[in-house]
Structure formats: C-alpha cells, structure tokens
Amino acid sequence: MCELLGMSANVPTDICFSFKGLKERGGRTGPHKDGWGVAFYENKGVCTFKDALPSYQSEIARLVSDYPIKSCAVIAHVRQANRGRVALENTHPFSRELWGRYWTYAHNGQLSDYQQLPVDRFTPVGTTDSERAFCYLLSALDKRYPDKPPSRKVAFKFIQRQCKTLQKLGVFNMLLTDGEYLLTYCSTKLHWITRRAPFGMARLSDVDVDIDFSRETTPDDVVTIIATEPLTNNEQWHQMQSGESQLFRYGEALA
Amino acid sequence: MCELLGMSANVPTDICFSFKGLKERGGRTGPHKDGWGVAFYENKGVCTFKDALPSYQSEIARLVSDYPIKSCAVIAHVRQANRGRVALENTHPFSRELWGRYWTYAHNGQLSDYQQLPVDRFTPVGTTDSERAFCYLLSALDKRYPDKPPSRKVAFKFIQRQCKTLQKLGVFNMLLTDGEYLLTYCSTKLHWITRRAPFGMARLSDVDVDIDFSRETTPDDVVTIIATEPLTNNEQWHQMQSGESQLFRYGEALA
Numbered sequence A, B: 001m002c003e004l005l006g007m008s009a010n011v012p013t014d015i016c017f018s019f020k021g022l023k024e025r026g027g028r029t030g031p032h033k034d035g036w037g038v039a040f041y042e043n044k045g046v047c048t049f050k051d052a053l054p055s056y057q058s059e060i061a062r063l064v065s066d067y068p069i070k071s072c073a074v075i076a077h078v079r080q081a082n083r084g085r086v087a088l089e090n091t092h093p094f095s096r097e098l099w100g101r102y103w104t105y106a107h108n109g110q111l112s113d114y115q116q117l118p119v120d121r122f123t124p125v126g127t128t129d130s131e132r133a134f135c136y137l138l139s140a141l142d143k144r145y146p147d148k149p150p151s152r153k154v155a156f157k158f159i160q161r162q163c164k165t166l167q168k169l170g171v172f173n174m175l176l177t178d179g180e181y182l183l184t185y186c187s188t189k190l191h192w193i194t195r196r197a198p199f200g201m202a203r204l205s206d207v208d209v210d211i212d213f214s215r216e217t218t219p220d221d222v223v224t225i226i227a228t229e230p231l232t233n234n235e236q237w238h239q240m241q242s243g244e245s246q247l248f249r250y251g252e253a254l255a
Helices: A016-025 A059-066 A129-144 A152-167 B016-025 B059-066 B129-144 B152-167
Strands: A002-013 A036-042 A045-051 A071-079 A094-098 A101-111 A170-177 A181-185 A191-195 A201-203 A210-212 A223-227 A245-249 B002-013 B036-042 B045-051 B071-079 B094-098 B101-111 B170-177 B181-185 B191-195 B201-203 B210-212 B223-227 B245-249
Touching: A002 A016, A002 A101, A002 A170, A002 A181, A016 A036, A016 A059, A016 A071, A016 A223, A036 A101, A045 A059, A045 A101, A045 B045, A059 B059, A071 A101, A071 A170, A094 A129, A101 A129, A129 A152, A129 A170, A152 A170, A152 A181, A152 A245, A181 A223, B002 B016, B002 B101, B002 B170, B002 B181, B016 B059, B016 B071, B016 B223, B036 B101, B045 B059, B045 B101, B071 B101, B071 B170, B094 B129, B101 B129, B129 B152, B129 B170, B152 B170, B152 B181, B152 B245, B181 B223
Parallel strands: none
Antiparallel strands: A002 A071, A002 A223, A036 A045, A036 A071, A094 A101, A101 A170, A170 A181, A181 A245, A191 A223, A201 A210, B002 B071, B002 B223, B036 B045, B036 B071, B094 B101, B101 B170, B170 B181, B181 B245, B191 B223, B201 B210
C-alpha cells in the first residue's frame, strides 16, 4: 500500500516538519520504497517533485524536507507498488488541467476491475489503478458538467459521490485538490488534525524531531494536516471512518 | 524575453553542465530573473521543477545543476516576463496529457492578439501568451485527429505547420516534447549541437566551467542540446533560420 500526506492552510505554510516524518516511511520506518512525490500549489500554479527512488534516500526528498516551500495546498505520497511497475509515470501525485485549473490527486489502496472504469477525456499515462481512478473521476466530472459546474464546491460534492463507487472496487483512500479546496476520502485509513492558536509543541513519531509551532506561526494561522497514520505522537488526530469524506478550504473543514 | 534549453539523447543523460550555464542567465549574466523551470522525462513519466524566483538564486535550481538527473528528453526555460505577471502558474515549461502521454512545452518570444487563438479542450491556467499558444497547438492537434494520429511523427509534422501560424503573431521560438520526440521551432533565435564520439572538451560561456565529455560518455552516446544562444564558446553550434523547425528523436535530427 502507500501513505498519503496533505495540507490545507489559510496562509502559505511549509510542510517540512510533516514531510520529514513521511519521508522516513518511504523505505526506512515504513515499507513504501517504490517512489514518492509531493505537489505544492502557489495560487493556481503547481510544482510537483517526484522520484521513483525511496524517499528516505532521495536527494530531492532531502531538499523538500529542508527547504521551506510555502503553500496553502499540498499533496504528498510515498508508494509501495502493487498495481503498476516502479516507474516515474506510476508515481503519485497525478495532475491534470480541467476548466483552467490544475487538479492534483494521490491514492492509497488497491482496486479490482479498475480497467473497466470508463475514462473519456482523460487518459492514464501509466498503468496504476490509482491513475485510472483519477482519470475516471475527472472524466465523470467533465461529462456531468460539460460547461463547468455552478461552483467548485459543487464539483467536489459530485466527486465525493463518485468516490463511493470507487470504494466498492477495493480500498480507496484519497486526496484531491485544485489548489484551493482539498477533498479527502477515507475507505480504510485516514487521519487529520487542525492546528490553530494557541499553538504548542509537536513531536514526530518516525524520527527524533520536535517543533514549537508557536514560534513558526501567527495567531491567525489555521493549518490542517491529513495523513494515513498520525505523524506526531503527542497530539490528538481525528480518525476518519470508512466511507467518510471531508472537504477543506484554507485550513478549515467545510460543512 | 526568455531563454530556452532542450536536450534529446539516446541514453539517459544528465543536463547539469548545460543547466549550469542557463541558470546564470536567470538573473546574473542575463536578465531572465522572473522564474525558471525544467522538465525531465523518464520514459513516459515527467518530473517538472519550477520556481518563480530567479534561477541563479534558487535552491531548487542549485539542486538541479548539481544532482545528475538522467533523462532522454529535457526542456528548460528561464523567464523574463512580458505577458503575464511573475507567478508559478506563468512559469514554463507547461505540460498537458493527450492520448495517454504528457506533452511539455516552453516558449521564447512575444505574441500579439494571442487572446484570439482558439482553444478548445485545453484551457490556459495562467495568463501568458505562451501557455495560450500551447493550448492552441494541442487543441488544434486534438481537433485534427480526434481518434489519435496514425503516428506521433505525423502529429509533430502537424504542429510544425501550426507554428508557422503562430509566428505571424510575433516572436515564436519553441520547444515541445512528448518524452521521445523533441520539436524545435525557430522564429528569431535558436541553436543546437549534436555531440557524439569522438567526444571532446567543452567550456561554458557564462561561468568558468569545463567538461571533458569523453570521461562522461560511452562511444555510442548521441546527445543533442538546443539553446537560445550557444552555451559553450569552443564548439560549433548550428544556428537555425527564421521559420525553420527540426524534429529530434533520441538525440538524432530526423529528416
């Protein structure tokens, strides 16, 4: 399987601390050694770093964990291959443009009969079940709203419903963002935490690193971190239930 | 304006040497301080590093110039903004998926009346003339071959003809690749060089760096570098003419 990491924030925030934890699971404290990737949004633009190497050995991952790239929406993934060989084209996250925005997605799980999922406008480049499911979601969205949906929130609500269909094919934990909204879907395992004032200390589970968020933030900051497994061992994470989905925008969970 | 850099090779080759030269033009020896980017293909997969900072100051650019990422097809760009503000979404190269492959593109020049260029399936995310022209090219390609062209070479020949239309709107120097083929189009300025055995020494123009390619290569390697201005001062580069275009594949210029 794989591990997911996401961030939604109301001010550009770096993900160095959380990524340091995730990166260790990419081959050292976890078995996810078959590539990794992370996508950072800056307004409508997105920059994605990817590597088919284990993240704990990757020079690029080292840069990402040390160099504070500030963003309001981030999706990261470490991979343990099941469907699709170890290759850059099978490395998450995946991105596509629709309606003049980049949509970025990562998946944890395994699907059966995924080759039957109809894709139309969006074609997979690699051979994973994950990318096929992403192309299915965006193709379905484009088909449902050929002239754009009334709002992006409506688009995300539509995707939430499609995720229920995908869950029937197997394990489908997912993160999807357009740089402003970030959608989570839990089929078996996904946790999130929202940090806001008063900020405190946090300690990573996978490596001996502490952070005092009160030194790194302003009182108005709201930052949500989503991860397959909690990344810290001294904070209370919200555990999502099977079939539960949650939409975030600028750090806040939306109703 | 901007500067372009491309590579087409028959074996995975790093672009550290050439990128070291280009990166200096991004704010130090050249005025192209408004962002930079580089896309590396690994078979059908692509990884794109981008930054809206000047490349000569960018930590990410330093990594790219020092860390040998091996690829058979690379496109890089340093930007001096004219159309479109300095922002990640306006930073080249741009990528889109079509027919299950990623197409990646960068442009040097400036176009008038570019808002009139019809785009259909592909919508610009940013506000540059460059990205609009890219969306125009891919939309036209998709419209011409709704069920895929008979070969990708045919697709590139079609794009070559569309480039002539774009040249009528202003200055249009361009690189476009699908990871296997790499197309160049010259409207005012573009140079290329093919290096093959016997390999010799090369010296960068923009920074005091030499390389002995005979130590870095095997006798069968064929590597073509394309750049706005020659990057070395002791080799003979081929200067392209206005309206000339050249398709490369695995380092070789195709007829």
